[in-house]
Amino acid sequence: MAKMDLTGDTYNNLTVLQFSHRTPKNSMAHYKCKCKCGNVVTVSHGHLRSGHTKSCGCIKAETVEKLRQRAKETAKYFVGQRFFSKKWGVAIVKALPTRFSNKKATIEFVGEHPCEVEASLSNLAKGFVKNPMKPVVCGKGYIGVGKYDTKGEAYDTWYGMLYRCYTDNEETQRYVNTTVCSRWLNFQNFAEDYSEMLAQVNVERPQLDKDLLSGLDRGLLYSKETCCILPHRINTALQMVCTVTKVTDAPCGVSLNRQTGKYKAQISRNGKGSVIGSETTTIEAATIKYRQEKSKYLADLAEEYKYQLPARTYSALVNKSKEILNEIQ
Ligand SMILES: [Zn+2]
Numbered sequence: 001m002a003k004m005d006l007t008g009d010t011y012n013n014l015t016v017l018q019f020s021h022r023t024p025k026n027s028m029a030h031y032k033c034k035c036k037c038g039n040v041v042t043v044s045h046g047h048l049r050s051g052h053t054k055s056c057g058c059i060k061a062e063t064v065e066k067l068r069q070r071a072k073e074t075a076k077y078f079v080g081q082r083f084f085s086k087k088w089g090v091a092i093v094k095a096l097p098t099r100f101s102n103k104k105a106t107i108e109f110v111g112e113h114p115c116e117v118e119a120s121l122s123n124l125a126k127g128f129v130k131n132p133m134k135p136v137v138c139g140k141g142y143i144g145v146g147k148y149d150t151k152g153e154a155y156d157t158w159y160g161m162l163y164r165c166y167t168d169n170e171e172t173q174r175y176v177n178t179t180v181c182s183r184w185l186n187f188q189n190f191a192e193d194y195s196e197m198l199a200q201v202n203v204e205r206p207q208l209d210k211d212l213l214s215g216l217d218r219g220l221l222y223s224k225e226t227c228c229i230l231p232h233r234i235n236t237a238l239q240m241v242c243t244v245t246k247v248t249d250a251p252c253g254v255s256l257n258r259q260t261g262k263y264k265a266q267i268s269r270n271g272k273g274s275v276i277g278s279e280t281t282t283i284e285a286a287t288i289k290y291r292q293e294k295s296k297y298l299a300d301l302a303e304e305y306k307y308q309l310p311a312r313t314y315s316a317l318v319n320k321s322k323e324i325l326n327e328i329q
Pocket of ligand 1: 035036037038039055056057058059
């Protein structure tokens with residue numbers, strides 16, 4: 001049996017005030033209801049319970065107004081219409097939503113960065129439609145059309161990579177001759193490759209490295225083939241292999257003790273520095289000590305991460321640790 005008295009209940013915008021009457025024909029109960037907007041109306045039991053009637057009629061009026069507004073907006077545009085704006089370049093309207101749908105308009109950017117995007121009419125009117133193919137990051141990188149959004153680690157990594165290579169700021173540009181492969185200038189491609197690369201490793205604080213696998217390129221290219229993911233620990237260990245410090249003209253890891261006039265070799269393992277053996281009289285002797293220790297450290301790290309890194313990365317690490325020793329001779 002249906003509930004008898006609905007007094008006090010609320011159905012959508014209507015609150016039931018009191019029983020009104022029954023229709024003689026089918027004995028359906030009707031109630032006086034107060035609408036959210038203040039109007040009082042009489043609604044049947046059935047229409048209240050089923051949601052057929054949700055308000056005094058004001059909701060419908062609102063919807064009609066919205067549709068009227070949308071029709072007005074749509075009328076401003078026509079298929080084939082060309083736009084120009086600083087923000088999005090030249091674009092053509094390819095398709096418009098039908099008068100009573102919530103769908104978006106299809107806009108085709110033409111010219112330098114062609115692509116097709118969806119846009120709401122209100123964004124269209126405000127000029128908020130961005131061209132995802134426009135190189136907005138350091139004049140090189142573009143977001144592209146695809147499923148990857150810019151709220152995440154992949155974007156930060158991608159942005160950092162482009163910034164190091166292509167920023168106009170001379171003081172903060174890290175690499176002058178390093179480039180990013182054309183595939184990775186599109187964020188969608190990068191994010192796809194990066195997530196694939198991440199799925200192959202199981203390490204803490206993963207970082208994108210361009211040097212270890214680069215071979216003859218010597219870290220001059222960011223691409224899927226020349227890059228790998230390393231844990232922060234290994235990345236840091238690799239960074240300090242070959243740099244020469246300007247202060248003493250000695251390789252990284254070797255420094256002059258001004259009091260004794262001798263050289264000492266120092267290595268940092270997991271962020272903790274320690275002096276290797278006793279001081280020596282020549283830079284060369286200290287360098288050998290440093291390189292031997294560094295080589296050992298890298299070999300240790302390679303073994304520690306052997307099963308958490310792809311085989312290719314592991315062997316490159318082993319080779320690197322040997323290479324450091326070979327450079328002594
Ligand atoms: Zn109302």
